[in-house]
Amino acid sequence: MTQEPLVYEISAPGRCGVEMPEPDVPLAKLPEGMLRDDLPLPELAQVDVVRHYLRLSQLNYSVDQGFYPLGSCTMKYNPKVNEQAARLPGFVLTHPHQDLETVQGNLVLMWALQEFLKEISGFAAVSLQPAAGAHGELAGILIIRAYHHSRGDVRRTKILIPDSAHGTNPASTTMAGYTTVAVKSDARGNVDLDALKAACDDTVAGIMITNPNTLGLFDEHIEQANNLVHDCGGLVYGDGANLNALLGVVRPGDLGFDVMHFNLHKTFSTPHGGGGPGSGPVGVTEELARFLPGPIAAIDEEADEDELLVKLVMPENSIGRVKSFYGNFGILVRAYTYIRVHGPQGLRRVAEHAVLNANYLQARLKATYPIPHADRVCMHEFVAQGIIEGSDARALDIAKRLIDYDFHPPTNYFPLIVPEALMIEPTETESKQTLDRFVEAMEKIAQEAKESPQLLHDAPHIAPTRRLDEVKAAKQLVLCATFPQD
Amino acid sequence: MTYIPHTDAERAEMLAAIGVQKMEDLFRDVPERVRFPSLNLPAAISEMEVMWELQNISDANAHVGEFPCFLGAGAYHHYVPTTVDYVLSRGEFYTAYTPYQPEISQGTLQALFEYQSMMCALTGMEVSNASHYDGATSAAEGVMMAAAVSRGARRKVVISPAVHPQYRQVIRTYTQGMQLDIVGDETLRAQAEIPDLVRLLDDKTAALVIQNPNFFGQMEDVAGLADQVHAVGALLVVVADPISLAMFTPPGAYGADIVCGEGQPLGIPLSYGGPYLGYFTSRKALVRQMAGRIVGETVDVDDRRGYVLTLSTREQHIRREKATSNICSNQGLMALAAAVYMSTMGKCGLRTVAELCYHKSHYAAERIDALRGYVVDQSKPFFKEFVVKCPTRVKRVNRHLLKKWGIIGGYDLGQDYAHLKNHMLLAVTEMNRKDEIDALVEALKELSPKPKKAAKKTAPKKVKAASKRRAR
Numbered sequence: 001m002t003q004e005p006l007v008y009e010i011s012a013p014g015r016c017g018v019e020m021p022e023p024d025v026p027l028a029k030l031p032e033g034m035l036r037d038d039l040p041l042p043e044l045a046q047v048d049v050v051r052h053y054l055r056l057s058q059l060n061y062s063v064d065q066g067f068y069p070l071g072s073c074t075m076k077y078n079p080k081v082n083e084q085a086a087r088l089p090g091f092v093l094t095h096p097h098q099d100l101e102t103v104q105g106n107l108v109l110m111w112a113l114q115e116f117l118k119e120i121s122g123f124a125a126v127s128l129q130p131a132a133g134a135h136g137e138l139a140g141i142l143i144i145r146a147y148h149h150s151r152g153d154v155r156r157t158k159i160l161i162p163d164s165a166h167g168t169n170p171a172s173t174t175m176a177g178y179t180t181v182a183v184k185s186d187a188r189g190n191v192d193l194d195a196l197k198a199a200c201d202d203t204v205a206g207i208m209i210t211n212p213n214t215l216g217l218f219d220e221h222i223e224q225a226n227n228l229v230h231d232c233g234g235l236v237y238g239d240g241a242n243l244n245a246l247l248g249v250v251r252p253g254d255l256g257f258d259v260m261h262f263n264l265h266k267t268f269s270t271p272h273g274g275g276g277p278g279s280g281p282v283g284v285t286e287e288l289a290r291f292l293p294g295p296i297a298a299i300d301e302e303a304d305e306d307e308l309l310v311k312l313v314m315p316e317n318s319i320g321r322v323k324s325f326y327g328n329f330g331i332l333v334r335a336y337t338y339i340r341v342h343g344p345q346g347l348r349r350v351a352e353h354a355v356l357n358a359n360y361l362q363a364r365l366k367a368t369y370p371i372p373h374a375d376r377v378c379m380h381e382f383v384a385q386g387i388i389e390g391s392d393a394r395a396l397d398i399a400k401r402l403i404d405y406d407f408h409p410p411t412n413y414f415p416l417i418v419p420e421a422l423m424i425e426p427t428e429t430e431s432k433q434t435l436d437r438f439v440e441a442m443e444k445i446a447q448e449a450k451e452s453p454q455l456l457h458d459a460p461h462i463a464p465t466r467r468l469d470e471v472k473a474a475k476q477l478v479l480c481a482t483f484p485q486d
Numbered sequence: 487m488t489y490i491p492h493t494d495a496e497r498a499e500m501l502a503a504i505g506v507q508k509m510e511d512l513f514r515d516v517p518e519r520v521r522f523p524s525l526n527l528p529a530a531i532s533e534m535e536v537m538w539e540l541q542n543i544s545d546a547n548a549h550v551g552e553f554p555c556f557l558g559a560g561a562y563h564h565y566v567p568t569t570v571d572y573v574l575s576r577g578e579f580y581t582a583y584t585p586y587q588p589e590i591s592q593g594t595l596q597a598l599f600e601y602q603s604m605m606c607a608l609t610g611m612e613v614s615n616a617s618h619y620d621g622a623t624s625a626a627e628g629v630m631m632a633a634a635v636s637r638g639a640r641r642k643v644v645i646s647p648a649v650h651p652q653y654r655q656v657i658r659t660y661t662q663g664m665q666l667d668i669v670g671d672e673t674l675r676a677q678a679e680i681p682d683l684v685r686l687l688d689d690k691t692a693a694l695v696i697q698n699p700n701f702f703g704q705m706e707d708v709a710g711l712a713d714q715v716h717a718v719g720a721l722l723v724v725v726a727d728p729i730s731l732a733m734f735t736p737p738g739a740y741g742a743d744i745v746c747g748e749g750q751p752l753g754i755p756l757s758y759g760g761p762y763l764g765y766f767t768s769r770k771a772l773v774r775q776m777a778g779r780i781v782g783e784t785v786d787v788d789d790r791r792g793y794v795l796t797l798s799t800r801e802q803h804i805r806r807e808k809a810t811s812n813i814c815s816n817q818g819l820m821a822l823a824a825a826v827y828m829s830t831m832g833k834c835g836l837r838t839v840a841e842l843c844y845h846k847s848h849y850a851a852e853r854i855d856a857l858r859g860y861v862v863d864q865s866k867p868f869f870k871e872f873v874v875k876c877p878t879r880v881k882r883v884n885r886h887l888l889k890k891w892g893i894i895g896g897y898d899l900g901q902d903y904a905h906l907k908n909h910m911l912l913a914v915t916e917m918n919r920k921d922e923i924d925a926l927v928e929a930l931k932e933l934s935p936k937p938k939k940a941a942k943k944t945a946p947k948k949v950k951a952a953s954k955r956r957a958r
Contacts, residue, residue, distance in 0.1 A: 003790060004592075007600045007829050017830035018567045020838045024920040028848035030841075031867040034705060036735050040607040041833040049569050049829050053597065057578035060593035064577030070586075077489050078581050081533045086757075087571075090544025093551045096561050096759030097897055099884065105546030106758050119525055131619035131760065132815035134802070138660070145663055171802035171812035175630075177663020180807040218515035249513055254520040265815065269489075274594035275584040275616065275779060275818030277761035293659070320659035324560055324622040324652040324748075325759025337540065343530030346488050348522070353490050355512045360500040377512050403590055411586075414803070431491035432500060458787075463589040465792040470588075473784035473796040477773070479613045481603035 003464075004055045008481050011042035017049045059464040060274070061408050067434050069361075071381045071411035071423025072166065072214060074244050074266035076354075081341070082269065082334035091333055096325040100308055107310035110326065111297035113336045114281075117262060120339075120347065121243075122253025123283030127292040127315075128327040133241055135322060136261025136280030137172035137208070139293045142319040143259055143284060144206045144235045145176055146291040150317060153233070156205035160229070162191050164215055164415045169208045169239060178205060185417060189217040189373045191225045200232040210239035211252070212379035214415040214423070215372075216358060218245075226256035235259065235288075243267040244427070245355055245380035248348025259284050268335035279331040290316040295326065353428035354380040357435060361426055364439045368446045372418060381425035383418050384410075391449035395420040397456035398445055404462045405441035488530070550756065550894065554922035556850075558871045558913025559701070559897035560621065560650050561759060562751045564729065564839065565916055567830045570753040570823050580819055584779070588794045589786075594818065595793035599781045601825040608731045608828070609745040610738020611767035615778040617816040618764025621748025622656035625649070625695065625725050627766065627777045627811055628744045629657050632693035632721045633666060634775050634810060640692035640720070644683050647671040648700035649725060651902040657695075666692075676903050680706055687718045693744075697725040698737065702863070702899075702911060703847075703871025705734065712741025721772075728752050728765065728824075730869045733840035744768045753827025754820055763820035774800060777811030779818075839916050843870035846923065847914035853927045854912075858934040871913045873899065873906070877935045880910045891929040893922070 044052070062068070068075035086092065094103050114126040130136035141159065148156050159173040162183045170180040181199055186192040191209065207229045212218045219225060226236045238252045238260035244267045246252065252260050264270050265278035272278070284292060295312035303309065312326070342350065355378075362382045366374040370385040386395025399409030399422065411423040426435060448455050460466065492500075497509075506512060513521060531539065550563050557563075574580060578593060585591030585598075602614035618624040629643050643666055645654060654671055661668070670683050683694060694715045698706045715722040721743040729751045731737075737745045749763030750756075768776060774797065782796030802809040831839065847870045855862035859877030874896070876883050884895035896910035903909075914923065 004596065006596070006603075007825075008603070011832075014834075016832050016835045017569065018835055020565075020835060020842065020916065023842060023845050025846050025849035025923070028845050028852075030733075030844065031705070034734050034867065036731075036733065036739070039732055039833045039837060041604055041828055041831075041836060043832040043834065044829055046569060046830065049826065050572065052829070053569075053573040053826055054576070056593040056597050057573070057576040058593065059591075059596070060578040060582050061587070061590035062578045063581035068583070070583055073583055075583060078577075079489060081536060083575070083580075085537065085540045088540060088544040089551050090541075090547045090549050092755045092757050093549035094547050094758045095550055095555055095557045095563065095756050095894065097557045097559055098548070098894060099888070102548040102888070102894070103758065105543045108546065109543055116527060119527055122523075131623070131817070132813070134812040134814045135619060135623075138812060142659070142662060166814075167802040167804070167806045167809070168812050168814050170807035171805070171809040174807045174809070175660070175663070175812050177665070218513075220515055223517060248525055249522060250516045250520050251523055254523065255517070271580045271819075272583045272815075273580050273817075273819030274582045274591075274822065275598075276815040277619075277817045277820060278815035280815075319662070321622070321652060321655045322659055323620050323656060323760070324650070324762075325620075328619075328760040329758040330761050333540070337536055340528065340531055340536050340539065341488055341533060344525035344527045346530045347525065347527070349488075349490060352509045352512070353492060356492075356497070356500055356504075356509065359504045359506075359512055363504045377506075377514065399587070400589070403587065408590065409587055429489050429491065432496040460589050464592045465589050465790060466786040466788055468588050468786045468792045468794050469784045470794050470796065473782040473794045474799075477770075477796070478783035479599075479602060479770075479773070479780060479796075480606045481600065 004052065006481050007042045007052055010048055010052060011044055013043055015043040015045050017044050017046040066406055067430060067438055068408040069410050069424045069426050070408060071425040072241060074425060074427055076269055076427035077429035078269055078271040079338065082337045085337045086330045086333040100311060104309055106329065107297050109336055110332060111299060111310045113332055114297060116339050117281055117283060120247060121260060121283045122251030124286040125289035125292055126281050126283045127294055127296045128281045128332055129293045129322050130261065130280035130282055131323055131328050132276060132278040133261055133263045133280045134168040134172055136282045137168055138175055139282045139319065139322050140237050140259040140261055141172055141176040141178065143288055143291040144237065146317060146319050147235065147288055148205055156203055158204050160199050160204060160207040162209065163417050164213050165208060165210055166214065166239060166241060188220065189215045190219045190221055193221055193224060196225055196228050200228050202233055204232055204234040206235040206237055208237040208239055210242060212242045212245050215383050216378040216381035217373055217376060218379050222255055241266060242380060245351055247351040248344060249351045258288060264331055264335040269338045270331045270334040277328045277331055279328045291319055293320060293322045294318050350428050357426040357428060357430055358382055361424060361435055365442055368443050381423060383415065384422045384424060385418060386420040386422045388446050388449040391453050393449040393453050393456040395422050397459060398422065400467065401445050401456045401459040402441060403460035407438055407441060553892050553894045554918060555894040556896050556912045556914060556926060557894055559911055560652065560748060561756055562913060563756060563915055563917045564751050566753050566755060567827065569830045570826045573826045574819060574823055579822060585795060588792065592792060595781050597822050597825050599783065599793050601821045602781060604825060604828045605765050605767050608728055608736065609767045610736030611745050612770040613773045614767040615776055615780050617818060617821040618766055618778060618813065619817060620760065620762040620764045622653040624746040624764030624766045625653045626657045626660035628723045628746045629661060629693060629695060631744065631775050631777065632723060635721065635772060636692050640690050641665060642667045642669065642691045643693050643695065644670040644686045644691055645695040646683055646697065647676045647678050648702060649695055649697040650701045653725065676905060680711060684714050687715060687720055689718055691718055691720040693721045693723045695723040699727055699730050699869045702873050703868040704866040705869065708740045729840050729843065732836040733844065743772065749824050752824035754823050761817055761820055763817050763824055773797065775810055778813050778816055842916035843914065846918055847872060850912065850914045850923045854930060857931050858936055860930060870915060871911055874910050874912060876908050876910055878933055879908060883910060883933060886933060887929050891925060893926055893929060
């Protein structure tokens with residue numbers, strides 16, 4: 001495949017991709033001594049802009065092209081109606097500082113989405129402000145901190161984190177000013193209750209639990225674990241990254257969680273955008289509602305008919321704003337749309353089929369690849385190991401070889417507690433035919449690993465580039481194009 | 487079955503392959519007491535019904551395609567060239583994940599590398615990351631990075647009261663567990679100017695944070711400022727409107743260490759406050775303390791140029807509790823929008839946009855300043871926003887503009903600054919035609935304190951003209 005030149009390499013002085021109108025007002029005098037005389041941006045004709053980015057798009061792999069079983073990322077189909085909805089002029093052309101009476105449509109939608117998320121999760125209150133999962137985590141841990149401080153309890157300095165957790169959990173903990181204590185997993189992939197009991201004392205502010213966890217397993221003692229933390233005065237944070245398995249199946253609020261973030265870009269089908277924008281609303285119990293980040297949408301119960309229906313309010317003891325304005329609103333419109341076309345039964349079917357697909361793949365692959373917890377029913381994902389007897393091929397090689405079979409590789413080398421991890425999450429939107437083709441490819445790769453392992457070491461063979469030198473990238477830093485005029 | 491492709495026959499085959507009887511058997515680990523709750527949600531509707539519903543909901547809004555708008559204060563109505571949404575609508579871009587597999591993500595990676603390059607060009611800095619959530623969180627990450635650079639030795643941050651109020655709030659939210667001492671905007675009177683802030687700098691100061699043009703749209707006097715900040719060993723963090731940088735001396739040229747802010751003006755629609763784009767650039771020497779994704783150039787095994795996410799040992803998925811930040815998902819697609827915007831506008835077009843904003847805002851300011859009872863703050867040069875002292879409450883002014891003239895007015899500064907009651911912040915961009923500005927002036931004139939002169943004769947016509955403009 002031919003490479004695409006950099007945008008600077010197709011630039012020529014004097015070109016412009018769009019004409020702007022002439023000024024229709026008298027010209028003002030430009031301030032002297034404050035102006036720049038160079039602006040090293042590229043100069044392209046419009047057709048070149050379009051071709052450049054279209055060709056770049058063709059170097060990507062995406063859900064719209066094929067199967068993307070990236071564990072922990074819930075790469076489900078992104079419905080096109082969501083995109084159309086979010087682009088309605090009445091949404092996309094509203095300014096965040098407009099008077100509330102002129103944006104009642106936006107506020108009604110936000111309020112309704114808060115209500116939907118409360119009902120789905122079993123929490124008493126929701127703030128839509130966080131822009132991503134990790135952002136929701138930071139908000140959640142700050143809420144836990146605010147709760148303890150509001151009671152004059154400032155001894156608590158630690159957050160417990162199971163060893164299977166996402167890296168964002170300990171990173172969010174540090175940002176909120178806490179130290180992290182790792183808790184090991186037991187032989188069946190649950191949080192080890194004895195280790196947890198030993199770690200619980202009056203310096204523990206809380207625990208961050210992902211359930212189902214990153215092994216794809218529903219913790220068999222989740223309520224006992226949550227009780228242990230509550231008994232020592234701590235609160236339980238739920239990492240909602242894996243909520244897709246629980247829609248209409250169980251509400252985290254009913255399991256004893258106190259705070260949880262949602263990933264609208266995973267569970268509720270909003271697109272991942274090549275890295276974002278996401279949306280990470282945070283839900284809490286009644287007791288914690290006053291600490292939520294805000295503002296949030298609220299019905300004005302006492303309003304007369306001609307007054308505002310929905311207002312924006314700041315929770316009484318809010319941890320504060322976590323971003324400007326009210327959240328990634330365009331993403332909220334997409335998630336609202338998704339929930340409306342599903343209804344309660346539709347959401348449960350989502351979870352059921354996500355879990356069905358994962359268990360089907362696990363059942364079909366366990367003869368070929370080690371799967372540490374294949375004795376258990378998994379939830380929406382499972383972790384296999386890229387280990388093939390009689391071959392030196394590793395998880396990375398298998399992942400890269402899958403590219404040649406036109407599949408996106410699973411998440412690899414995560415969770416950290418499983419050597420050579422291949423974390424596979426098919427999602428509910430994939431058909432049996434697709435899963436069967438994937439199984440065939442995985443079996444064929446296992447065969448190749450024994451017969452011609454070099455095929456795997458050198459993979460991918462059919463891709464826009466071959467394996468890239470990441471060490472060179474980090475050592476000889478080139479983070480910015482040099483401009484032709486330099 | 488909405489987006490689920492399974493047939494009954496396939497479901498049965500799959501359950502059999504797993505070795506269970508029915509779907510419910512897959513959930514035996516979930517405590518029975520709370521399993522399968524009935525959710526009180528509205529019943530499902532079809533794709534076409536949901537579009538009706540959303541059309542109805544969105545119709546309850548007044549939007550800037552129908553009403554001339556002079557609101558800014560951190561979100562701006564700029565022209566978005568048609569190329570931007572065309573590229574953003576490509577499924578190859580918007581339905582991909584973070585580019586963890588570089589061999590099949592070169593499209594996203596190269597576009598982000600180009601975005602980084604163009605942000606460096608615009609700000610005059612050496613390195614850029616691939617985005618933060620928005621301007622406010624980008625500024626908060628800037629403050630945390632400055633504190634991290636000193637390895638915790640410096641715990642004071644001086645911040646100008648003329649930094650966007652919401653950014654200052656977010657900085658405080660982010661750092662509430664970090665024992666930082668944030669001063670300047672509250673410990674001094676709210677009118678603190680740059681020299682007042684410089685007096686607060688000491689050897690415990692990690693950073694001085696200013697906004698330029700500031701929240702009031704004005705250009706700060708930054709001559710010699712970086713030297714004063716560096717003299718105490720602190721970093722200069724500058725928040726800047728990227729459109730202004732097409733015209734004014736970029737912060738890199740006056741010694742800034744970190745330049746960050748809101749990238750929304752670069753081809754991203756207002757969308758009621760998000761998704762936007764936090765841009766973040768710095769000097770190269772600081773890159774290892776920077777947060778977020780960074781794309782670097784390298785080669786593949788055939789020595790062909792390619793791009794990868796790099797310096798990931800800074801990041802949460804490798805470094806966990808020792809990471810520079812917890813950021814994982816960012817605003818990648820919005821960075822792509824900015825890249826397509828800057829490529830389309832190019833060197834010449836972006837300068838033209840900046841100058842149109844400058845000329846139109848100055849025309850508006852001059853005419854408003856001439857009105858009885860209105861005073862425009864001309865104490866400093868301004869770019870596309872300016873402060874007007876009104877003869878009455880801003881709420882009343884805005885109500886008059888909207889109800890009678892169909893104009894979305896300015897931002898009420900009294901809500902953030904006690905000394906700025908009756909002061910309004912107006913933004914004028916290339917999207918505001920002269921006739922809209924003239925209508926704004928006429929409308930404001932009606933509230934001038936001399937009642938006899940109130941001109942009402944042409945009002946009804948102009949309301950019509952103003953509200954019937956094309957959607958854009």
